[in-house]
Each structure stands twice: as C-alpha cells, then as structure tokens.
Amino acid sequence: MNTLMNVPKNGSLANTNLNTNFQNWSNWIDDIFNTNLPTERTSNFNKMFSSPKVNIKEEEEAFVIEMSVPGFKKSDFNITIDQQTLSISSKSEESNEDKNYNLKEFTYTNFKRNFTLPETVNTDDIDAKYSEGILYLNLPKKEEAKQKPARTIKIS
Structure with missing residues (x-):
C-alpha cells in the first residue's frame, strides 16, 4: 500500500498561523x-x-479490464495473481542519454495497480494482451457463476 501523506502527531496538515496575511x-x-x-x-x-486509468466491464462469460498505458512494451509489464488480488505493475528505466531538452512535458513513470477479484473469477485462465497502448485482461468467470439462460418449468 502506498502512503499518500504522513499526518503529524498533532493531527494537523497545515500551519494554522492566524496572523498570516x-x-x-x-x-x-x-x-x-x-x-x-x-x-x-x-x-x-x-x-x-x-496510475494508469482503467475501464472494467462485466460480460456474460468474463470480466474485462482495459488499462490505458501508451508508450510501453509488452515486456515492461508484470502481472501477478496472489489469492484474489490481481497486481499489474511496470517499472521503466528512463534514459539519461539526452538531457538537453528544450521542453519536457512527460516521462514514463512506474506504476502498480491492485484489484481484488470476486470469487467468481477463474484465476487459472486469466489472459492478457497489449495492443495500441491498451493492456487488455480477460478474467473468465467460473462455470457456476455464468448466467444461465431462462427455461420453462413444466407443471406436473
């Protein structure tokens, strides 16, 4: 878990000097x-x-995660599953060869995203592909979790 900020022991994040003009x-x-x-x-x-932005959708057969990560290579990603936690991370080394930028508005940063999966996901069959800057993960549902078609019950 990342810590967003440390709160001082007195519980205040701001200097509350009322004499500040x-x-x-x-x-x-x-x-x-x-x-x-x-x-x-x-x-x-x-x-x-x-952190990269994601879209998550539920389909009949699977959950699908789409993660926007342009500029990466497939080999930059590390995808792991531990229990019901799916972790997607990337660690990229920025080249220090050319430091003579006139303007530099972006860099490739490391990231890690964790997702707690429902028990209905078949974690053994998760697959991933990377295409045109989007990382796609297909998380198939277990057979018993798939929606069954409606059926008619006859009265005897």
Missing part, C-alpha cells in the same frame, strides 16, 4: 506557479497520482 499567501501561490516543474517535491506528488 493574504499577501504572503498570494506570494506563496505565485512561487508555486513560477517554479520549474517537476521538482523533487512535485515529482513525488506526480508519481502518487500517475
């Missing part, structure tokens, strides 16, 4: 927006919130 607050905000990003402080913040 608006001008100082305004200067602080200006300083933030005039800073060359990312700094060490903001790069940790960006990493916490850079």
Whole structure:
C-alpha cells in the first residue's frame, strides 16, 4: 500500500498561523506557479497520482479490464495473481542519454495497480494482451457463476 501523506502527531496538515496575511499567501501561490516543474517535491506528488486509468466491464462469460498505458512494451509489464488480488505493475528505466531538452512535458513513470477479484473469477485462465497502448485482461468467470439462460418449468 502506498502512503499518500504522513499526518503529524498533532493531527494537523497545515500551519494554522492566524496572523498570516493574504499577501504572503498570494506570494506563496505565485512561487508555486513560477517554479520549474517537476521538482523533487512535485515529482513525488506526480508519481502518487500517475496510475494508469482503467475501464472494467462485466460480460456474460468474463470480466474485462482495459488499462490505458501508451508508450510501453509488452515486456515492461508484470502481472501477478496472489489469492484474489490481481497486481499489474511496470517499472521503466528512463534514459539519461539526452538531457538537453528544450521542453519536457512527460516521462514514463512506474506504476502498480491492485484489484481484488470476486470469487467468481477463474484465476487459472486469466489472459492478457497489449495492443495500441491498451493492456487488455480477460478474467473468465467460473462455470457456476455464468448466467444461465431462462427455461420453462413444466407443471406436473
């Protein structure tokens, strides 16, 4: 589990000095927006919130996870299952060869997403494919969990 932030022992995250005037607050905000990003402080913040976005849908035969991860290779992913927890992660090493960027708006970041699966998933038959920046995982349902067609019951 990732820790989003550490709360001090007194339970307060902000300095609550009531004598702070608006001008100082305004200067602080200006300083933030005039800073060359990312700094060490903001790069940790960006990493916490850079998890890939997912779509999860339930079909008759399976659950399907679609994860948006453009720019990766199949070999960048590590997909594991432990009990009913599916983990998808990637660790990429950023090349330091060319540091002479005029503008650099993106980097490839590491990520890890965990999903708790329902007991109805057949974890032995999960498969994955990567195509055009989308990682697809097919999580088939156990036979007893599949929806059975309606049937007519005769009265004897």
